[in-house]
Amino acid sequence: MTQTPHGPVRVTIAQIEVSDDHAANLLVVRSAFAEAERLHADLLVLPEYASGFDPRGVGIEHAEPLDGPFVTTLQRWAHETGVAVIAGTTIPGSGAPLGGVAGHGGASSSHGSTPSDGTAVRDRSDPSSLPGTAADPSDVAREAPSSTPASTGAETPERPARAVNAVVAIDAHGRLSGVYRKVHLYDAFGHRESDRLEPGPADALPTVLAVGGLTFGVMTCYDLRFPEAARRLVDAGADVLVVPAAWAAGDLKADHWRTLARARAIENTSVVLAVGQAGKGVTGRSLLVGPDGQVGLELDERAGLRTADIDPEALAAVRRTNPSLANRRYAVVPAADQP
Numbered sequence: 001m002t003q004t005p006h007g008p009v010r011v012t013i014a015q016i017e018v019s020d021d022h023a024a025n026l027l028v029v030r031s032a033f034a035e036a037e038r039l040h041a042d043l044l045v046l047p048e049y050a051s052g053f054d055p056r057g058v059g060i061e062h063a064e065p066l067d068g069p070f071v072t073t074l075q076r077w078a079h080e081t082g083v084a085v086i087a088g089t090t091i092p093g094s095g096a097p098l099g100g101v102a103g104h105g106g107a108s109s110s111h112g113s114t115p116s117d118g119t120a121v122r123d124r125s126d127p128s129s130l131p132g133t134a135a136d137p138s139d140v141a142r143e144a145p146s147s148t149p150a151s152t153g154a155e156t157p158e159r160p161a162r163a164v165n166a167v168v169a170i171d172a173h174g175r176l177s178g179v180y181r182k183v184h185l186y187d188a189f190g191h192r193e194s195d196r197l198e199p200g201p202a203d204a205l206p207t208v209l210a211v212g213g214l215t216f217g218v219m220t221c222y223d224l225r226f227p228e229a230a231r232r233l234v235d236a237g238a239d240v241l242v243v244p245a246a247w248a249a250g251d252l253k254a255d256h257w258r259t260l261a262r263a264r265a266i267e268n269t270s271v272v273l274a275v276g277q278a279g280k281g282v283t284g285r286s287l288l289v290g291p292d293g294q295v296g297l298e299l300d301e302r303a304g305l306r307t308a309d310i311d312p313e314a315l316a317a318v319r320r321t322n323p324s325l326a327n328r329r330y331a332v333v334p335a336a337d338q339p
Contacts, residue, residue, distance in 0.1 A: 008309035012036035017279035018053040048088035055281030059196030079174030180207035206236035221245035
């Protein structure tokens with residue numbers, strides 16, 4: 001979508017249900033791209049683990065390299081549709097052969113302090129238009145490479161026991177602009193993500209993606225509970241905090257999800273775009289929060305697509321009225337990596 005430098009940025013939220021079948025998941029993602037293209041969106045956001053998911057835990061059996069089927073297919077579809085995409089996936093951990101890695105974590109080329117946000121979020125969705133708007137799924141299946149998960153096995157120098165929970169940021173030309181490796185692993189509420197995954201380095205450059213007049217900063221799921229993670233992205237120029245998630249269901253979990261998203265928006269005078277998975281064991285309830293903490297768009301637990309405009313000028317107005325970022329007196333410094 002062609003736009004003026006400071007015009008609204010149109011975002012499609014894809015709250016999809018993800019299975020352990022990688023090829024089937026690509027069909028669902030293709031439908032999301034088709035809907036985003038139909039509504040002239042600038043950015044599509046998919047949840048955490050969009051390439052493959054098991055509510056009992058995700059590990060090396062679901063890992064694909066960055067030059068594997070999932071990421072390269074996203075790159076091709078972004079290039080074909082002109083829609084940038086932010087999506088969760090799983091990649092091999094350290095020591096794994098990554099032959100031909102397409103990119104690595106870091107900042108995109110633009111992360112200035114241009115104010116932008118979406119208090120004035122304008123919903124552009126057609127409520128009757130949910131996944132299934134893509135071309136014939138058989139055509140997508142023919143064009144998508146085989147994506148059978150890697151088999152598990154004992155740890156060797158070539159195949160580590162753990163994978164990495166990652167989020168890729170791909171621009172509208174299909175270029176891999178950044179890869180965020182999840183720093184805070186979900187070792188809480190009876191879960192042990194660190195048994196299957198290794199954390200990303202806390203001191204890695206923030207992953208941000210410029211789309212139109214806004215800069216989108218990337219974090220993941222459990223990171224939402226750590227305000228320093230969000231503030232570090234804002235320090236890197238993020239106007240919108242993007243949180244792909246597979247937020248585990250449970251007592252008070254949906255309330256925590258909503259409350260934390262609003263808190264991160266208010267304290268950073270930033271838009272928060274929190275995109276969850278639908279399905280068994282997860283919460284759904286994706287939402288778009290303005291920099292004043294008001295929820296402009298919210299889904300329920302079911303799979304669905306929604307599209308909204310985020311207005312940079314509305315963000316600028318909130319930051320002028322509430323200059324809390326300018327008034328702060330403490331900086332965020334990454335902690336040393338834990339063993």
